[in-house]
Amino acid sequence: MARGNRVAGIVASALLFGAVSGGTMVGVNVLADQHRSEIVASVNELTGQGQKESTSPIQKTVAKDNNDSSSEKTTTSGEESVSKIAKEAMPSVVSITNTIKYQQNGFSLYGQGQTQEAAASGSGVIIGENDNELLIVTNKHVVEDSTSLSVQFVDGKSYDAKIKGTDSDADLAVIAVPLDSISADTKKSITTATFGDSDALSVGDQVVAIGNALGYGQSVTTGIISAKDRDIQTENGSETGLLQTDAAINPGNSGGALLNMQGELIGINVAKYSDTTVEGMGYSIPAKKVQEIVETLSKRDTREKVKDDERGYIGIQGKTVDSSIAEAYNMPQGIYVYKILKGDGIDNSALQEKDIITKFDGQGVRSLEDLVSLISGYKAGEKVEVTVKRLSAKGQYEEKTVEVTLGKNSTDNN
Structure with a gap:
């Protein structure tokens, strides 16, 4: 500390001397050179500058002198500037366009209740790839009700994508772009995000x-x-x-x-x-929660909507238990099963009336619409696991996972 004060005193003396007497005597220049040499030598000795290699992991930033040692601030060498972070991260972030069909109520020149298309925008982050697909995480609500999805990468080029898996509880989804559809130039321009803690x-x-x-x-x-x-x-x-x-x-x-x-x-x-x-x-x-969920969703098969005559049905009549109902009646959110239906090939005997469905094939569902959307990618004859909350004899909801075989529809219900 004494040496630091000595250096500071030398600096102050040199500056004061130069300000008052600079340019008036030839001897001042000689004296200033002597002071400068002493200052440089002392500072190099204190900070380690002038050595061939520094092993310190800390970079120091000195603020303006406020006559307080707290004006010296340190930042870890691992931290980057915002501009550098943005430049390096942009190749891992994508823009998502979700095309949605919706029914327009009322009358128009073309009749009653016309079907319209609209485009919704969102974002996603590249998290990896498998043998055939580039994997991107986004929010579930970004891709819901989708009739088609497109992903635009940092180079401005767009490619079609499919939904690989969703989780309504966490509002997360993983979508996939076939690797063989992505150009070599685009592959060079993109990167995969690194998860932090x-x-x-x-x-x-x-x-x-x-x-x-x-x-x-x-x-x-x-x-x-x-x-x-x-x-x-x-x-x-x-x-x-x-x-x-x-x-x-x-x-x-x-x-x-x-x-x-x-x-x-x-x-x-x-x-x-x-x-x-x-x-x-x-x-x-x-990120911790995201990693846990996308780990499962990324391993799923990428499904497309199947034809109506091949589509599987679970065979229930249900009602959505939303947040207001759940709070009012102390129930879990999900799909309340109020009637079990039979159908060609349906085996739903493990389900019970009053069950509340919370997951379908490992994917969280919160509404009847969520369930219908997921089932649209499954064919009759497929066996799936369904997670339910079921009232116990003690009047408490317990989680159970049962197996259901989807069958063909004999009614207008799921």
Whole structure:
């Protein structure tokens, strides 16, 4: 510390002497050169500069002198600038376009109740590949009700994608693009995201969000972790364990990347849960939870909707137990089975009336629409596991997984 004060005194003396007397005497230049040599030698001795190689993992940044040792701030060498993180992460983030068909109510020049198409935008993150497919994680609500999906990569080229698996409980989905459909140039331009440790985050840590905001293309925002383990209420129920950030997360950012300052993926952004009535409250699904779910979804077979005459049916009449019903009657969310139906080839004997279906073939479902959408990719005769919550003799719901054989439909029900 004494040596540091000595160096600081030398610097101050040199500056003062130069400011007052600079240019008035030839001897000043000689004296200044002597001081400069002494300063350089002392500073090099203190900081280790001038050595051939530095082994210190810490980079130091000296702030303006406030006569306080706390003005010297340090950052780990592993942290990057926002611009560098964005540049390196952009190749792993994609834009997703979901084409949806919907029924328009009322009358038009062409008759009553016309079917229309609309395009919705979202984002996704490349997480890996298997032998045949490039795998991308996004939000389930980004790809729901899809009639077709396309993915645009960082080079601006778009390719068709298919849904590989979804989880309504977590609002996550994995979609796949066939590797043989992707050009060599596009393959060179893209990268795979590296997962970081979302548990290691602290409130106040800086983060970077990247996504297809408002469908205009990839954009970058930055902020901090405002809170961890946030539980919030949405129209579809409660979402738990979310990261809260003040980085701007707008419509179209859903499914995009939340990155730490090492450029690692620590969350999947969920614009759907962002509050439009206030500023600075966005949410992200932590990477730890994402990894656990996509690990399972990535191993699934990629399914397409089957023809109506081949489609399998589970043989139930059900009703959606949404968040309001679940809260009012202390029930789990899912599909309430109020009638068991029979059909050609259907074996649903393991199901019981009053069961609440929460998963179909390992994929979380929260509504009858979720279940119908999933079953549309399965053929009659296939055996699937169905997870239900069932009332016990003690009046408590217990989780059970049963096997059901899908059959052909003899009614208009699932």
